[in-house]
Amino acid sequence: MPSDRALTSLAEQPVTALKGVGDRFAQVLEKLHIRSLQDLLFHLPLRYQDRTRVIPIADLNAGQEAVIEGEVATADIVFGRRRSLVVRLQDNSGIITLRFFHFSAAQKSRFARGVRLRCYGEARHGNAGLELCHPETEIVHGAAAVTERALTPVYPLTEGVSQRRMRGLVQQVLAQLQDRQIAELLPPELLPKALRYPLRDALVYLHSPPADTQQAQLAAGLHPLQQRLALEELLAHHLSLLELRRNSARATAPPLIVNTALERDFLARLPFSLTAAQQRVCQEIATDLARDYPMMRLLQGDVGAGKTLVAAMAALRGIGAGAQVAIMAPTEILAEQHRLNFSAWLEPLGIVVAQLTGSLKATRRRKQLAQVASGEAQLVVGTHALFQAEVAFHNLALVIIDEQHRFGVRQRLELREKGAASGAIGRHQPHQLIMTATPIPRTLAMSAFADLDCSIIDELPPGRQPIQTVAISNDRRDQVMERVHTAIAEGRQAYWVCTLIEESESLQAQAAESTSLELTEVLDGVRVALVHGRLKPEQKEQVMSAFTAGEVDLLVATTVIEVGVDVPNASLMIIENPERLGLAQLHQLRGRVGRGSIASHCVLLYGKPLSNNGRARLQALRQHSDGFAIAEEDLRLRGPGEILGTRQTGEIQHRIADLQRDAGLLPQVQRIAASPALNQEIRRLLIRRWLQNKPRFAEA
Structure with a gap:
């Protein structure tokens, strides 16, 4: 069994042991669940920047982050919709714009004609070709070499912590690793052969990857050293949930x-x-x-x-x-x-x-x-x-x-x-x-x-009719409203669901209210009611009771009706802007119709232009009526965060693992968890290492 001494020497050293960290800054770091040196070591980068080489301006592509270098050709204050400082930078290959919306006279004077600048930023399309908005800049003299020898990590942050400061803190801890090894908790024979790397090597590499690393593999999270840590993290989460189950079995x-x-x-x-x-x-x-x-x-x-x-x-x-x-x-x-x-x-x-x-x-x-x-x-x-x-x-x-x-x-x-x-x-x-x-x-x-x-x-009650789902562009909105009018004239009821990207209940309520007024004016003789999250509970109850009783023909609603509403006579649903929702939520909404013995329909009234991902989601909903098939497709298209919901993922938050990307590791996780070589002490230490800020999951 591994010794806990090396682990606790990091786990029990508070961040205040580092140079430049006092009690006040330690409280800021605690917002990131960083309390000890070990916490810092396992606070892993989200992504990386390549500052190890200078890219010719002509080789830049939109969306690319890079270091460029050149001479200032012009620097002017431009008055448009927003006042900005526009610098034109040129090298032997081409010219690019640097744009600053926040600047001082002193900053403008730095960018004198002929000054040689080295910049880092993301290239974007501008009015006159590519531009860098608020890039990092430094003045260089002569042929100064690039000093970066490794990719630059980008960490999750909170207010009061800069990337520069976080990198400095992590580097202090990495320097101590030379003398203070991190404990290897997993016996090597339990790891897949392809992932048998020392934990210390994986941590050092991922905090400071060499310039010649396979950057595409690293960006995708598929580098073997990332997978080594992902496996251990998934194992820790799995063990903590098994511990919950064991404790429940011990309870009465x-x-x-x-x-x-x-x-x-x-x-x-x-x-x-x-x-x-x-x-x-x-x-x-x-x-x-x-x-x-x-x-x-x-x-x-x-x-x-x-x-x-x-x-x-x-x-x-x-x-x-x-x-x-x-x-x-x-x-x-x-x-x-x-x-x-x-x-x-x-x-x-x-x-x-x-x-x-x-x-x-x-x-x-x-x-x-x-x-x-x-x-x-x-x-x-x-x-x-x-x-x-x-x-x-x-x-x-x-x-x-x-x-x-x-x-x-x-x-x-x-x-x-x-x-x-x-x-x-x-x-x-x-x-x-x-x-x-x-x-x-x-x-x-x-x-x-x-x-x-x-x-x-895995069986629906007999007599349930499949729901016919169609996708129609908002250009044909008038035809959709006419379809609603016809269905209601035939004695049926309908839903019209309004969605917004914003989470604001106020904005969603406004959208639903304006749609309700529009439909009331257009659909002569149709009894329209409105329900949204900002109504008082008794108002919601009155509206829903009236709809259930058949006293309302058309219910205009936000996604508050996603679950729990059961009106067998409602056989038509219009979902406006469905491309803004995930498949699982769309399937839930669609399930409000088709609850009787009447053929039911769902119209996905989408806006243009429709992204490839949005088109794929709507197509999947049209093709599948089975919730499990839709859930698998939703996982493929959107990832586990949306499937489990924000509250759930707030509880089960992974540092490096990704349940969708790393699904292939889960059988290995289950195999290791069942191994007799993984004794109770190792299990405790693994849970502590990866879930140290969520101890209740291990204790519950």
């Missing part, structure tokens, strides 16, 4: 035995039978819930597969055993939809359903909190408000989390702790059922959800 949970009469009564009231896939998944969940340690299960199912009904069956198991069940949803609209569904299903059985969201009025909130604390409320539906400090459960035995990709591991842990704190079942931990209608590609599930068992509902 209340066994939930079936209440046969309650379950039979529930099923008898349903106007349909469960599909074979629903029955299979219900049995898998029931088996887990009967055990005396916590269930940790991920339930995947395509849009409309009937996950909510499976969740209701799981909830009945907890309620029938005399315990409480909590259901957490990411939005108030989805929480309200769940409250309506579960109330309709369970209240006839004498079950009390409570609701906790952030916008509840104080009086109603106090009443709901009291019902939850006393145990009067057997089922509690809510948003993230469920794990606020003032919420106390009576005997929480099962937590159901919907749309898992909207939450992170941290939220799962906080709800689990809520259950452990509820008194009537001692220090038991609640069972957890995690649901998602955004199917997780296998490569992501292997890494991001290693702490969960997985169930898949």
